[in-house]
Amino acid sequence: MLSTAFTELVGCEVPIQQAPMGAISPPALTLAVARAGGVGSVSAPPGIDTRDLAAQLDALAAVGAGVIAANFLTEQVDPAAVAVAATRVSMVDFFWNRPDPGLVDVAHDGGALVNWQVGSLPDAVLAAEAGVDVVTVQGTEAGGHIRGDTPLLPLLASVLRAVDIPVLAAGGIVEPRAMAAVLAAGAAGVRLGTRFVASEESGAHPEYLLALLAAGPDSTAITDGFAVCPMCATLPRARVLRSAIEAVDAIGGATVGTLVAAGAETPLPVRAGLPPHRDVRGEVHAMALYAGQGVQLVTAVQPAATIVRELADGAEALLRVW
Numbered sequence: 064m065l066s067t068a069f070t071e072l073v074g075c076e077v078p079i080q081q082a083p084m085g086a087i088s089p090p091a092l093t094l095a096v097a098r099a100g101g102v103g104s105v106s107a108p109p110g111i112d113t114r115d116l117a118a119q120l121d122a123l124a125a126v127g128a129g130v131i132a133a134n135f136l137t138e139q140v141d142p143a144a145v146a147v148a149a150t151r152v153s154m155v156d157f158f159w160n161r162p163d164p165g166l167v168d169v170a171h172d173g174g175a176l177v178n179w180q181v182g183s184l185p186d187a188v189l190a191a192e193a194g195v196d197v198v199t200v201q202g203t204e205a206g207g208h209i210r211g212d213t214p215l216l217p218l219l220a221s222v223l224r225a226v227d228i229p230v231l232a233a234g235g236i237v238e239p240r241a242m243a244a245v246l247a248a249g250a251a252g253v254r255l256g257t258r259f260v261a262s263e264e265s266g267a268h269p270e271y272l273l274a275l276l277a278a279g280p281d282s283t284a285i286t287d288g289f290a291v292c293p294m295c296a297t298l299p300r301a302r303v304l305r306s307a308i309e310a311v312d313a314i315g316g317a318t319v320g321t322l323v324a325a326g327a328e329t330p331l332p333v334r335a336g337l338p339p340h341r342d343v344r345g346e347v348h349a350m351a352l353y354a355g356q357g358v359q360l361v362t363a364v365q366p367a368a369t370i371v372r373e374l375a376d377g378a379e380a381l382l383r384v385w
Contacts, residue, residue, distance in 0.1 A: 065379050068229040069251035072196060073153055073176060075130040076100030077375040078252030079242075080178075080199075080231060081259050081367075083134035083156075084207070084353075086340035090123060092264035095367035097129030100375070102154065104132045109139040109293055113147045120151035132156050132178065135166075137293050142169045149173025156180065156199070159208065159294050162190040180233065180254070182211025184221045191226040198228060199254050204235030206257045206355035207338075209285055209300045216248060223249045237357035239377025246378060247385065257355040258374075262367040268339040270347040274304055278358045284308060289351040292336025301336065303352050310349035320345015 067078045079101035081088060088104065097103035105123070107116055116133075123131055133148035138160045146169050149155050155170040156178035157163075170177045171194070179190040180199040190198045200222050202215025211218065215234040222230055229251035236242055237258040245253060260267050261275050288308050290299035311319070314333050321328040323342045331337065331345065339350040365373075 065246070065375055065382075067246070067251040069197065069231065072229055073102060073130055075102050077371060078231075078246070079371055079374060080104060080132065080252065080254045082207075082233065082254050082256035083132075084256055084260065084338070086266045086342070087260055087338055089264070089266040090119075092259060092262060092266070092367055093123065093131060094126065094128050095262070095264045096259070096371060097131055099368035099371035100129070101371050102130045102132050103128065104134050104156070105152070107133050107135050107144055107148060109135075109137050110141075111144060113141070113144050116144055117147050117151065120148060124151060130154070133175075134158065136160075138297070139293070140166060142166065145169045146173050149175035154178055154197070156197075159210065159297070161186060162193040162195065164193040167194045178231070180210070181222075182209065182218075183213065184218065184225060186210075187222040187230075188225055191228055196228060197231060197251075198222065198226060199231040199233050201254075202232070202234030203285065203302075204356040205233055206235075206260075206283070206302050206358070207353040208294050208298075208336075209302055210298070215245070219245060219248055219250055235356035237355065238360045239374055239381060241357060242374050243378040243381040243385070247382060253374075255374075256353070257358055258361060258370055259367060260354075261361045261364050262370055263364060264367050265364075266340045268341055268343055268347050271339050271350075271352055272364060274306060274348065274352050275354055275358055275361055276363070278304055278306075278354060278361075280359050282306070283354050283356055283358060288312070289334050289336045291332050291334050295336050301351065301353060302355065304354050304358070307349060307352040310346070314346065314349050318345070319349050320347070
């Protein structure tokens with residue numbers, strides 16, 4: 064079993080955190096990753112009612128989930144929601160805003176560890192100075208919203224020289240060799256999104272899954288083509304499948320589909336930043352098909368527990384050989 068500063072700190076068995084992906088990562092995926100020994104993540108959308116958040120996290124706790132993280136996005140973070148989460152999960156993490164010592168204190172006061180995902184060396188230093196327990200560095204190889212401008216390995220190396228807390232690596236890691244490489248470089252763990260999109264517990268639309276499995280080398284690009292979303296208001300940059308960029312450019316109308324929720328249908332505007340989950344209908348191929356640069360190595364949909372085990376066992380075997 065891989066033991067690192069991250070596993071020792073948070074109490075998980077393997078140094079793998081599932082990235083929070085909204086409706087793409089429903090409770091079933093969170094539970095599966097946590098029960099497999101990793102860290103399962105829950106998304107707390109901006110503006111979420113604290114009672115709803117408490118009920119969601121209490122439900123996970125009631126079934127013995129394992130190590131769970133609650134993620135908060137954008138500058139619009141409600142400290143009251145952070146306080147609610149911090150008393151119910153092992154770790155609170157943040158992304159898409161600059162490190163805020165006040166939010167770190169709120170989470171610590173509730174008994175949770177704090178992880179801040181960053182895309183640059185200055186923000187990593189700010190996070191450490193704010194008192195976080197873990198910092199995640201996101202390289203430009205990552206799928207979804209991209210915060211910085213530096214590829215993963217150079218960013219990881221610079222951050223490891225500058226901070227003395229556990230550092231997780233994120234960006235294009237989908238198989239054991241990449242995981243072993245960043246661990247060998249000094250990371251205390253990895254944070255994965257794309258690989259878990261293609262899991263049996265994923266909430267991704269079936270057409271999204273098929274597009275991921277069909278992707279080949281050089282099949283992704285960073286674009287501002289899906290900029291209708293809260294995160295894009297500050298920085299409209301996301302890595303998606305190139306096929307989605309071509310498809311959305313060809314859409315002539317104002318909408319690309321509908322979102323079905325509580326029995327009602329809400330139109331989805333063209334270039335919406337919402338990745339297509341199972342409650343979305345319409346031109347799925349022209350929606351935000353987020354994918355990291357390693358997507359060509361994702362060749363099958365597997366149970367999340369199998370993904371965790373294959374990554375951890377494969378990385379450990381490689382590290383022993385090296």
